[in-house]
Amino acid sequence: MTTPRSEHEPFAWRWLPFGAAALLLEATPATPLANRLVLALADQLAAAPPDGVSGAVPAISSLLVTFDPLQISLAQLRPLIERLLAELEPAPDRPARIVTIPVRYGGADGPDLETAAQLLGLSPHELVALHSGQIYRVMMLGFAPGFPYIGPLPTALRLPRRSTPRSAVAAGSVAIAAGLTGIYPARLPGGWHLIGRTDLTMFDPMADPPALLAAGDGVRFVAEANGVVP
Amino acid sequence: MSGILQVISAGVQTSVQDGGRELARRYGVPRGGAMDLLALVAANRLVGNPANAAALEISGGGAIFTLLRPTLLALTGADLGAELDGRPLRPWVAELVSAGTTLTMSARRGGWGARAYLALAGGIEVPCLLGARATYLAGGFGGLQGRALRAGDRLEVGTAPQRCWSLAGGQWPAHARPAYGATPTLRFIPGPYDQALEPDSLAVLRTATLRVGPTSNRIGYRLEGLPLRFTQPQSLPSFGVLPGAIQVPPDGNPILLMAEAQTVGGYPVVGVVITPDLPLAAQLLPGDSLRLAAIDQDEAHAAQHLWASWLTAEPELDDWSAQLALSGALP
Structure with a gap:
């Protein structure tokens, strides 16, 4: 995972065939604006899929478009997506929906808070204040059902992943790594720094939609009074 | 207790898949479903079900069911030496059973095969979650209570297609x-x-023979025998991936993503196996070997045409059934 760049840095699209039935549209470098364009394009393709297009999975700076090669060719698909890109407004910088995530920071709920703060040259309080001090955006879902990649984090909170991943991370754990923050929707292996935990259900296959957060949503973390580091 | 199929033994692993x-x-949920989609479709169409209806994916030997x-x-799928009351069951054929x-x-026969697919007329009836009845084993939902079957489970089917009995004896061509x-x-x-990849690694990959590693499962296969070398350390932002993608982690041993692979990955994908060949991959067990063959888009397109014709093939009546049909003896 590369660190998200600044909003206004220029980027270029690359059109990468992904086997015979998918196309990877990738922005280099990965900028927040590219992410907002990718999300808008994914929404557009889901709302009005062109003939032969079967799905679109957005990521931080790319979109994987799957298609039926017997219905539409790569050569036909590319100009069609280029036209959409030219007409699209990127997903808004200020999201329409902002979801508040209550977090108990530190202690057993955030076992890496102290070490992460140390690595960043901050006090645990400063880390919590920075993490909960602003509105982020969900840049993609992935890794596991309903796992949101949220960001970009302020420069002061950018850390590489832990050198040794954990084989099990508790459901609801709030974590930071690689310039992003995420929430583990279930008990899963994980390599990010765990700074807190929420009781919200992030993913429920019986619900519609099944994921609490959608790509493009705004997210605000709020320190719960009963956290170790309020 | 109602039901049409009782599990006496689930064998190595049996699960409901569609x-x-x-x-x-888009929610981060793997596509999942049958590893061998052609065998699933064939089994369903032989009994008159919609092509992607829920059926049983039976991995390895030892499974016992009572109807x-x-x-x-x-x-359909792998030949696991199936018998009905001790008599060999003809594979890829619609059979009426009492x-x-x-x-x-x-156990598997002929030195190959991992997964057989059992379709019953009407399709396995389990709740439809997020558009499918497939069991997502790693995620613990779908299918029967989100898990593989075990002894004592009973399954029900949906409404059988009208006059499905007339399909008995039909054989998948x-x-x-x-x-x-x-x-x-x-x-x-x-x-x-x-x-x-380094040019040497890339050249070798194009025709490599590899072995399926011991930790392989429905998520993916670790492929052994050819550590690949990178030109430089790779750090990519995560991007969408699909079953069939060959990704290479830092240790250089490629991973072939299969049906239950996660939706995004960060390891470089160096090739993508075409959909028509994924059923062949689905029939591999740890320890089995496979060969890779690099092709271009034109060859892939021809293979996709053939694949589409397989999926829409019509079951053929065998001689005995055809004679009965001609004599008007079918009900």
């Missing part, structure tokens, strides 16, 4: 099946990040 959850991928009501069933019949799987066998050749299109 065509998977393509549209749930509690008369039904029309079809078993109540109380026991279906047993012994041999020309509409993949080239199953030991050490199958999986054709792949190189890219999108194949240039991350």
Whole structure:
């Protein structure tokens, strides 16, 4: 995972065939604006899929478009997506929906808070204040059902992943790594720094939609009074 | 207690699978579903079900089921030595069975095969979650209570298609099946990040023979025997991936993503196995070998045409059934 760049840095699209039935549209470098364009394009393709297009999975700076090669060719698909890109407004910088995530920071709920703060040259309080001090955006879902990649984090909170991943991370754990923050929707292996935990259900296959957060949503973390580091 | 199929033994692993959850991928949910989609479709169409209806994916030998009501069933995919009350069950054929019949799987035969698919007329009836009935084993939802079957489970079917009995004896044409066998050749299109590999590694990959590693499962296969080397350390932002993608982690041992692979990945994908060859991959067990063969988009397109014709093939009546049909003896 590369660190998200600044909003206004220029980027270029690359059109990468992904086997015979998918196309990877990738922005280099990965900028927040590219992410907002990718999300808008994914929404557009889901709302009005062109003939032969079967799905679109957005990521931080790319979109994987799957298609039926017997219905539409790569050569036909590319100009069609280029036209959409030219007409699209990127997903808004200020999201329409902002979801508040209550977090108990530190202690057993955030076992890496102290070490992460140390690595960043901050006090645990400063880390919590920075993490909960602003509105982020969900840049993609992935890794596991309903796992949101949220960001970009302020420069002061950018850390590489832990050198040794954990084989099990508790459901609801709030974590930071690689310039992003995420929430583990279930008990899963994980390599990010765990700074807190929420009781919200992030993913429920019986619900519609099944994921609490959608790509493009705004997210605000709020320190719960009963956290170790309020 | 109602039900049409009782599990006496689930064997190595048996789960309810269908065509998977393509549209749930945007929530981070793997497509999942049957590993061998051609065998799933063939089994369903033999008994008159919609092509992607829910059926049983039976991995390895040892499974034993009792059928509690008369039904029309079809078993496709790997030849696991299936028997109905001790008589060999013809694979890839729609069979009428009576109540109380026991279906047993012994072990794979002919030196290949991992997964057989059992379709019952009407399709396995379990709740539809996120657009599918498939069991997502790692996520613990879908299918029967989100888990593999175990002894004592009873399954029900949906409403059987009208006059499905007339399909008995229908056989899936041999020309509409993949080239199953030991050490199958999986054709792949190189890219999108194949240039991350050293030229030597890339050249070897194009025709490599590899072994399926011991920790392989429905999520993916670790492929052994050819550590690949990168030109430079790779750090990519995570991007969408699909079953069939060949990704290379830092240790250089490629991973072939299978049905239950996560929706995004960060390791360079150096090639993507074409959909028509994924059934061949689905029939591999840890320890089995496979060959890779790099092809171009034109060859892939021809293979996709053939694949589409397989999926829409019509079951053929065997001589005995055809004679009955001609004599007007079918009900």
